[in-house]
Amino acid sequence: TQSTRPQRLLNAVQKNATRGDPRSVVKAIDDFCRHKEWAMNVGDEKGCILDSVVSEINPAAVLELGTYCGYSTVRIARLLPPHAKLITLEFNPDFAAIARQVIAWAGLEEKVQLVEGASGDWIPKMKEQFGITTFDLVFLDHWKDRYLPDTKLMEECGLLRKGSVLLADNVICPGTPDYLEYIRSSPRYESRYFKSHLEYTKVEDGLEKSVFKG
Ligand SMILES: O=C(NCCCCCn1ccnc1)c1cc(-c2ccc(F)cc2)cc(O)c1O
Numbered sequence: 001t002q003s004t005r006p007q008r009l010l011n012a013v014q015k016n017a018t019r020g021d022p023r024s025v026v027k028a029i030d031d032f033c034r035h036k037e038w039a040m041n042v043g044d045e046k047g048c049i050l051d052s053v054v055s056e057i058n059p060a061a062v063l064e065l066g067t068y069c070g071y072s073t074v075r076i077a078r079l080l081p082p083h084a085k086l087i088t089l090e091f092n093p094d095f096a097a098i099a100r101q102v103i104a105w106a107g108l109e110e111k112v113q114l115v116e117g118a119s120g121d122w123i124p125k126m127k128e129q130f131g132i133t134t135f136d137l138v139f140l141d142h143w144k145d146r147y148l149p150d151t152k153l154m155e156e157c158g159l160l161r162k163g164s165v166l167l168a169d170n171v172i173c174p175g176t177p178d179y180l181e182y183i184r185s186s187p188r189y190e191s192r193y194f195k196s197h198l199e200y201t202k203v204e205d206g207l208e209k210s211v212f213k214g
């Protein structure tokens with residue numbers, strides 16, 4: 001049977017990265033995607049911007065929408081202080097199965113809770129299911145037409161506090177025009193665009209960082 005791209009990515013991690021060494025897992029995925037097969041990880045260039053935002057916030061509670069193979073999950077979790085928690089939501093069970101193994105290879109299972117299902121169903125259940133009050137950081141990297149509805153849902157469910165940070169991938173490519181319009185015109189957010197490139201390419205893309213004002 002044919003392997004899938006996520007399976008080939010996992011094989012590259014298990015072949016080239018050291019168990020328990022998140023940095024080597026990140027490098028193995030970037031090398032695979034740059035030299036073997038492109039894949040839709042946030043990548044090394046935007047990943048450095050992600051790292052700086054995580055390090056600046058030093059979050060205790062993080063929500064990631066869109067796990068894929070777990071690349072950004074590992075990038076974020078490796079920087080979290082002890083006892084901090086990252087909840088990552090993945091709709092696609094095949095992606096989730098690979099991501100669990102990538103996260104395990106990095107030795108970060110303790111910090112990460114991978115939840116399979118639709119963000120629209122799970123966001124309203126975050127408080128009761130995971131004992132979350134509010135998220136310090138949300139990384140949006142799932143279906144691009146879900147960024148706006150899920151942001152409104154997080155507001156309505158009281159999951160954002162004064163100072164919560166939303167960091168959105170792909171606001172240029174593939175693009176999230178309705179989200180950008182909303183977040184940049186809303187008086188409840190202070191937004192800033194970090195210009196970069198689509199992972200492993202020269203195409204423009206970027207991250208939008210937005211701070212909720214309460
Ligand atoms: O679609 C993307 N991500 C969502 C994947 C499915 C999420 C499923 N899910 C998880 C939770 N709830 C739902 C994505 C796409 C591209 C891209 C860019 C150029 C191109 F030519 C082709 C593709 C680049 C990214 O960086 C991306 O993130």
Ligand SMILES: [Mg+2]
Nearest residue numbers: 042141169170
């Ligand atoms: Mg992305």
